[in-house]
Amino acid sequence: MRGHSVILALLALAVAATASPAGAADDETFEAVRAADTVIARIGYRLAIANAPLCDSLEPGLGLVLQTPEQYDTGLREDAVRHFHMDGAIGVEAVLPGSPAAAAGIEADDVLVSAGSARFNPSAPDAAATTQGLIRASALIAALPAGTPIEIHGRRNSQDYVRMVDPVPACRTRFEMLISNGYTAQSDGEMVQVSSRFFQEYPEDQLAALLAHEFAHNILHHRERMEEMGLSFGMLSGFGRNVRYFRETELQADILSVSLLANAGYDPEAIVRFWQAFGPSHASSILLDRSHPAWKDRVATVEKAIADLGHTRPSRPPVLASRDKPLQGDWQALLVKAR
Structure with missing residues (x-):
């Protein structure tokens, strides 16, 4: 599902977040979110690793697209956790093909428990919707050495695992999609954000x-x-x-x-x-x-x-x-x- 239908699904998710739990999102809508986030992440990752020699601030390029339960409104959170198997603080929304994370065997819908010295603690189940948990987790990973193997502790289908990921140096910037029907493109020194309207058109x-x-x-x-x-x-x-x-x-x-x-x-x-x-x-x-x-x-x-x-x-x-x-x-x- 691409283009206009993706954006309709994304906007439907934004509307559902303000509705009652009876208007919870379906699996197709969550997959639209995953597809859109993956496109932005794939482009951003490609730009970030190819231009690492131009950047004076680097992070380990892993090829992971991450998310947290508290990104979702409380009316949608239970369905999001179910759909993405997010029984932990940090969920793996997607793994970019050919990336270090893919080579290490990490898969979409895994859960990250830790990455090197970074430990991820879950928020309260009824916490208000926020992206602060993801921002903190991303900052912890970004602070790890850009060219040193990272030991990842994860979980898949309730089974814990350990993987060694050999990252590639990448420019330190987060790439995000803003669910919006307007035209927004902005950066703040650490983040690049564009609205879903551009993805549509x-x-x-x-x-x-x-x-x-x-x-x-x-x-x-x-x-x-x-x-x-x-x-x-x-x-x-x-x-x-x-x-x-x-x-x-x-x-x-x-x-x-x-x-x-x-x-x-x-x-x-x-x-x-x-x-x-x-x-x-x-x-x-x-x-x-x-x-x-x-x-x-x-x-x-x-x-x-x-x-x-x-x-x-x-x-x-x-x-x-x-x-x-x-x-x-x-x-x-x-x-x-x-x-």
């Missing part, structure tokens, strides 16, 4: 282009650098001195995303195709016009970056060297105007 290579752009913000430490300068976010990003710095970071992320895609074996032209589809209808709001360069100019800038790629991999564009320096706000020096 765009092919995988263009979804990868969107993720690569947000991922580039994290690699370039944009959030931290902007916070250090005291810049305003949200609606205020399009006013005053904020504008030139936001435009600078958007263009830097556009340029770096070309290399991130190429390094991971994606066609960087997917960025152009995304903007040609998304730009005319969705990139012309007053706020975006103020805080972001015009989409046609962004396409021209991306096309210049593609022309400059060369054949060496991993590609390291000059913009990467700026990440430890203060932002200059000189966005026009990066911009290529559309003809």
Whole structure:
């Protein structure tokens, strides 16, 4: 089940979470959640391991898609635990093919008890819905050495097991899907999040282009650098001195995303195709016009970056060297105007 039907199922799950227990989700809906989460994780994992040489913060790449019971509303939690066999704090929602976890024999619907020095404790069964448990578990795993074998204690069908997983270095970023009918793509330095609406309407290579752009913000430490300068976010990003710095970071992320895609074996032209589809209808709001360069100019800038790629991999564009320096706000020096 893909595309529109997947999103309908995801949105149905979001609605069911606010309904009575009688409106609990069915197995098809939970499998839609697994399918969507796996697509995002697969793209993110591919980007993160291919671009590890460009990142200054690494984590062990395992190829696991994790979840917790408390991610689900209390009205859905019992059904989610049953469906995913989550009789523990951390459930394995999926295992990416060809990953270190797959090679070690870990499977979807297993339960993780510990990973190296990280121990996972279950929350109270009636705790309010939250993703904090998953965030904490992900942080514990991310803090483990990126290139050292990790002893995994797990459980499958009530039987405990031990597996040694030999991770690959990966850039330290979580990739998540937000169940939403709106268009949201954002990053905060540690996480990349895109809404399910994009999954509904765009092919995988263009979804990868969107993720690569947000991922580039994290690699370039944009959030931290902007916070250090005291810049305003949200609606205020399009006013005053904020504008030139936001435009600078958007263009830097556009340029770096070309290399991130190429390094991971994606066609960087997917960025152009995304903007040609998304730009005319969705990139012309007053706020975006103020805080972001015009989409046609962004396409021209991306096309210049593609022309400059060369054949060496991993590609390291000059913009990467700026990440430890203060932002200059000189966005026009990066911009290529559309003809």
